[in-house]
Amino acid sequence: MRRLLNDLKIMLLANFWLIPVIALLVGALFYFVAPPPPMHAKMATGAATGGYHAFAERLRDELAKEGFTLELVESRGSLDNLGKLLAGDVGLALVQSGQELTLSERQRGDLFGLGVMYREPVWLFVRTPVTFQRLSDLADLRLAIGSDGSGTQAVIGALLAANRIEEGAYPENWQRIGGSRAANALIAGELDAAFFLGPAENALIQRLAAEPELRLESLNRTRAYLARLPYLSAMEVGEGMLNMPMDTPAKDIVTLGPVATLVANEDFHSSLTPLILEAARKVLENGSLLDPPDSYPAAPPRSLQTLDEAEYYYNKGLPILQRYLPFRIASLADRYIILAIPLLVLLFPLFKAIGPLYQWRIRARIYRWYKHLREIDLQLYKGEWPDDLDAEIERLEQLESEMGRIEVPLSYSNELYQLHVHLRYMIERLRTAQKRRQA
Incomplete structure (x- = not known):
C-alpha cells in the first residue's frame, strides 16, 4: 500500500504541469460562457x-x-x-x-x-331601452369608446373605420372614457352604451353582466370585419355564459376581439x-x-x-x-454542457499525450545519468584517458550512491537497475584503465 501511494505521488508530481493547463482551459470556459x-x-x-x-x-x-x-x-x-x-x-x-x-x-x-x-372579447353593453343593429346605430347615443391610448379605443376605432366612421367625425356625445369610469357612468344612466375589452372573468365585465338594466349586444357582420381586420377573431358567447342567474347574454351572441400577446x-x-x-x-x-x-x-x-x-x-x-x-439548475447545466463539448475536444488529445509524456519524464530521471557515461565511453573508445582517473572513479561512485535516492514507480525499476549495472561497468573499466596507466 505504501509503495502504491509512493507511485501515485510520483505520477502526480510528474504531471503537475497539467494542473495550470486544465485550470486555464476551465477558466476560459467560465469566462466565455454567457452569464446565467x-x-x-x-x-x-x-x-x-x-x-x-x-x-x-x-x-x-x-x-x-x-x-x-x-x-x-x-x-x-x-x-x-x-x-x-x-x-x-x-x-x-x-x-x-x-x-x-x-x-x-x-x-x-x-x-x-x-x-x-x-382572447380579449369586445363587449358592448347597452341600457335596456336601446336598440342596436349596426355600429352606425350608436351615432345618437351617449357612448363610451375607451380611454385614449387604450386597447379598447384602438379596436373600436378600427371597427368604426371599417364602417367609414373616421376619428375626426365622431359625434360629440361619444366619450373617450373606459374601464371603471365608463362602467360607473353606464350603470348610473349617464351613458346609453359602452364598449369594454377583456376576459369574461374580469371583475368589471362580471359586474356589468349582473346589472339588470344592462343588456349585452352581439356584434353583427363579423365575417366582414374579420376580412378587413385579420388580427381579430370571432368568439361565440352562449346564452347565460357571463351570468346565468341574470341570463347574460339573453341569447347566443357573436363578438369579436384581439388576443393578448x-x-x-x-x-x-x-x-x-x-x-x-x-x-x-x-x-x-x-x-x-x-x-x-x-x-x-x-x-x-x-x-x-x-x-x-x-x-x-x-x-x-x-x-x-x-x-x-x-x-436555475437546468439553465446552468444547459449552458455549461454545450460549452463543455469544445473543452473535452481540447482535453482529449491532452490526456492522450499524458502517457508518453509521463514515460518521458520518468525515464528522464534515469537517462540523464547516461550522458556522462556516454562521454567517458567515447573517450575510452578513442584511447583518450581522463586526466584524473581517480577523481573520475570517485565521481562515478558518488553518482552510484546518489542513485539510491532516485524515486521511480515500481514499473520503471528495471531501468533504474540497468543504470546501476552500466554505472558499475563503467567504474570497472576506469579502474582497469587506471591499472594499465600505473603499469
Whole structure:
C-alpha cells in the first residue's frame, strides 16, 4: 500500500504541469460562457383593474415558485406598453394583437412575440331601452369608446373605420372614457352604451353582466370585419355564459376581439422563455369561460418575430433538463454542457499525450545519468584517458550512491537497475584503465 501511494505521488508530481493547463482551459470556459439568466424582470400590465393586470398577478405568483421575481408596472394600456418596451423601461409586456402594426418595421424588429395568452372579447353593453343593429346605430347615443391610448379605443376605432366612421367625425356625445369610469357612468344612466375589452372573468365585465338594466349586444357582420381586420377573431358567447342567474347574454351572441400577446424586447434574456411560457401554461391550463383548457399559450402572431426558444417550446415543449430539474439548475447545466463539448475536444488529445509524456519524464530521471557515461565511453573508445582517473572513479561512485535516492514507480525499476549495472561497468573499466596507466 505504501509503495502504491509512493507511485501515485510520483505520477502526480510528474504531471503537475497539467494542473495550470486544465485550470486555464476551465477558466476560459467560465469566462466565455454567457452569464446565467437574471431571475428578475419587469412587465407592463395596464391598469390595476384590467384583465392584463389580473393575469400578470397570477403569472407573477406562479413564477415566484421558481424563485423568479416578476415586477409589475402599471400602464395606460397596449400602446403605452409598446412604448415602455421600445424605451427599455420593461422587458416584457402584454400587448393587444394589431397594436404592433402601428409601429414602423424597424421598431417591430426590436420586439419578439413570446406567445398568445388568451382572447380579449369586445363587449358592448347597452341600457335596456336601446336598440342596436349596426355600429352606425350608436351615432345618437351617449357612448363610451375607451380611454385614449387604450386597447379598447384602438379596436373600436378600427371597427368604426371599417364602417367609414373616421376619428375626426365622431359625434360629440361619444366619450373617450373606459374601464371603471365608463362602467360607473353606464350603470348610473349617464351613458346609453359602452364598449369594454377583456376576459369574461374580469371583475368589471362580471359586474356589468349582473346589472339588470344592462343588456349585452352581439356584434353583427363579423365575417366582414374579420376580412378587413385579420388580427381579430370571432368568439361565440352562449346564452347565460357571463351570468346565468341574470341570463347574460339573453341569447347566443357573436363578438369579436384581439388576443393578448406577451411581447419582449431585446433586453429580455431569451433563455427565460421556457420558464415564462411554462408558468403561463400552468396559469391558463384550466381554460376560461370562453377558452377550452390547455388552449394557451399559443404561437404569437406572424407580425412579430419569434424567439427560437419560443419556437422550440411550442414544437417540443420544455427543454429536456427543465422537465426534471429546477429552472436555475437546468439553465446552468444547459449552458455549461454545450460549452463543455469544445473543452473535452481540447482535453482529449491532452490526456492522450499524458502517457508518453509521463514515460518521458520518468525515464528522464534515469537517462540523464547516461550522458556522462556516454562521454567517458567515447573517450575510452578513442584511447583518450581522463586526466584524473581517480577523481573520475570517485565521481562515478558518488553518482552510484546518489542513485539510491532516485524515486521511480515500481514499473520503471528495471531501468533504474540497468543504470546501476552500466554505472558499475563503467567504474570497472576506469579502474582497469587506471591499472594499465600505473603499469
